[in-house]
Amino acid sequence: MSRQVHRHKKLAFFVVMVLISLVTTLLLSEVLLRLFAPDWLSLRMKELTAGLPYAFGSDRDWPAVKVDGNFRCFEPNSNFPVRHLEYDNQAHIDEFGGRWTPHKEGTVLVPFLGDSFTFGLGVEDGETYVSLLSRLSEGRFLNLGVPGSALHNQNDIVELRHEEFGRPPLYVFSFFMGNDFCDIERHYKRQAPQEGGGPREKTSSFDRMNQLVYHDNLLKRIYVIQFVRGQVLRFMNRNASTFTLPIFQICRTDKPYLATTQEFFEKELERLRRLATELQFDVLFILLPSEYQVNTTLMKLKARYYGIDEAVLDMTAPNRLLARELNRYGIRFIDTTDCLRRNERLDDLYYVQDKHLTKYGHQAVAECIKEQGMMDLAKMASR
Numbered sequence: 001m002s003r004q005v006h007r008h009k010k011l012a013f014f015v016v017m018v019l020i021s022l023v024t025t026l027l028l029s030e031v032l033l034r035l036f037a038p039d040w041l042s043l044r045m046k047e048l049t050a051g052l053p054y055a056f057g058s059d060r061d062w063p064a065v066k067v068d069g070n071f072r073c074f075e076p077n078s079n080f081p082v083r084h085l086e087y088d089n090q091a092h093i094d095e096f097g098g099r100w101t102p103h104k105e106g107t108v109l110v111p112f113l114g115d116s117f118t119f120g121l122g123v124e125d126g127e128t129y130v131s132l133l134s135r136l137s138e139g140r141f142l143n144l145g146v147p148g149s150a151l152h153n154q155n156d157i158v159e160l161r162h163e164e165f166g167r168p169p170l171y172v173f174s175f176f177m178g179n180d181f182c183d184i185e186r187h188y189k190r191q192a193p194q195e196g197g198g199p200r201e202k203t204s205s206f207d208r209m210n211q212l213v214y215h216d217n218l219l220k221r222i223y224v225i226q227f228v229r230g231q232v233l234r235f236m237n238r239n240a241s242t243f244t245l246p247i248f249q250i251c252r253t254d255k256p257y258l259a260t261t262q263e264f265f266e267k268e269l270e271r272l273r274r275l276a277t278e279l280q281f282d283v284l285f286i287l288l289p290s291e292y293q294v295n296t297t298l299m300k301l302k303a304r305y306y307g308i309d310e311a312v313l314d315m316t317a318p319n320r321l322l323a324r325e326l327n328r329y330g331i332r333f334i335d336t337t338d339c340l341r342r343n344e345r346l347d348d349l350y351y352v353q354d355k356h357l358t359k360y361g362h363q364a365v366a367e368c369i370k371e372q373g374m375m376d377l378a379k380m381a382s383r
Helices: 002-035 039-048 129-134 151-161 180-191 205-215 223-236 246-250 257-279 296-306 317-328 337-341 359-381
Strands: 064-067 070-074 079-084 087-092 109-113 140-143 170-176 282-288 332-335
Touching: 002 223, 039 223, 039 296, 070 151, 109 151, 129 140, 129 359, 151 170, 151 180, 151 257, 180 246, 180 257, 223 296, 246 257, 246 296, 246 317, 257 282, 257 317, 282 317, 317 332, 332 359, 337 359
Parallel strands: 109 140, 109 170, 170 282, 282 332
Antiparallel strands: 064 070, 079 087
16 A cells, blocks of 8 residues: 555656646746747737737727628718727718718718728828828818728729719729738638638637637737747648738749639729729729838748748739739729838838838828829819
């Protein structure tokens, strides 16, 4: 009996020593990583700890008007909070169901359609680039940006509301190269699951664990966990780019994703051309880049984090594709990418974690548009 007790004590002692060794190793690793973190991990920790120390904010409760289940507009004359770790704003909606912009009464409407960058997540009503441009124009620039939307949704709005807007002579479409291709592709994939490639629907246990590590206020601050997560991502991205931001998917020259999404974009562009012909309006595109297309330093750090060789990344590929397709359809466009790259406050254009444009970023975009074609835009709107 005493021999058995002795064995149990030895086993318990062994287990305790192993646990102590593991805890000591983890603590030592945490200290070393905090002191000597690789640059890609330092960037990751900076992103994760940006803003307030707790998570809040959602667009699920924003008041919206829908037709047959499809978004038509925000509830006219409403207002609601726009919150994230890095900002807390109030959005005011005008009588057309778009975000408020400064304007003169009785002037021709110029609808701006786009996603959350156009809507202005992260800034006040008067700080969006649409509002800043509206102050310079005789027309009324209507901010119809809808977070999460893309060209297929925006074509729906034009088709549904053109008469309501008084048959405006010009529509301005803002195309965010960071994820709009992906959003259009995902729409067509849902319509016809057999079509297209692109990113899969994220439902695996790894995805659920990834979300936990990303959102938990304690886990996301532990260097060891984020280091291990980075190594797992690097392994998983060797043969695919599933676990990356969309911009890194479409800019990989060794993967066919951009070519795959092109066919879906062309369908919506052809639909827009038909609408413009039938309803007799002009079209202007404003191309908005991802932060990683204008900030080379951040792009390189994020590529290392993902384990992607910089040699296979062409961050200007979306620009060239859009320029080629828009020229083919005779659609005018303003590409703000090069202008933003030259900005002296490059690190201040986008939020650290959220990645939307800051107040200064909207100012920079407005300046770029003004420099490259604001006068032409005013002429087109006054026709």
